[in-house]
Amino acid sequence: MAGIKDAFSKGITTINMKTNGLMEQNKLKTYISTLTQQEEELYSKLGRLMYQNWKEGRMDTSVYTGMMQEIDKKKATIAEQQKKIEEIKEQENQVLGTAGPAVDPNAVFCGHCGAQNNAGSRFCFRCGQQL
Numbered sequence: 001m002a003g004i005k006d007a008f009s010k011g012i013t014t015i016n017m018k019t020n021g022l023m024e025q026n027k028l029k030t031y032i033s034t035l036t037q038q039e040e041e042l043y044s045k046l047g048r049l050m051y052q053n054w055k056e057g058r059m060d061t062s063v064y065t066g067m068m069q070e071i072d073k074k075k076a077t078i079a080e081q082q083k084k085i086e087e088i089k090e091q092e093n094q095v096l097g098t099a100g101p102a103v104d105p106n107a108v109f110c111g112h113c114g115a116q117n118n119a120g121s122r123f124c125f126r127c128g129q130q131l
């Protein structure tokens with residue numbers, strides 16, 4: 001019976017980890033889209049400012065540089081968030097395996113040796129014990 005319990009809690013842990021990972025990834029993706037929007041706003045602000053200044057015959061590069069540095073900062077923050085997403089995915093793959101959880105919810109676990117048997121099995125494939 002311990003085998004079933006173990007497999008069950010292992011399954012729950014797997015689901016929790018997947019859910020947490022997805023939630024974390026969604027949070028990061030939302031943050032990235034906010035940053036991308038802010039970046040776009042900076043581009044248009046910069047463009048409008050340059051145009052207005054050009055119209056008025058007073059271009060001030062120091063102001064533009066400040067805004068461009070701000071855009072660079074946004075880009076760096078976006079890259080950081082994307083890296084975090086990659087790290088979460090990598091972590092998941094390491095713990096869960098690329099193929100995802102191998103635990104079949106209908107599998108029968110041998111009370112004698114703990115082996116995972118296919119659903120409907122009457123005898124353990126490993127030790128021959130009746131299931």
Ligand SMILES: [Zn+2]
Nearest residue numbers: 110113124127
């Ligand atoms: Zn067995």
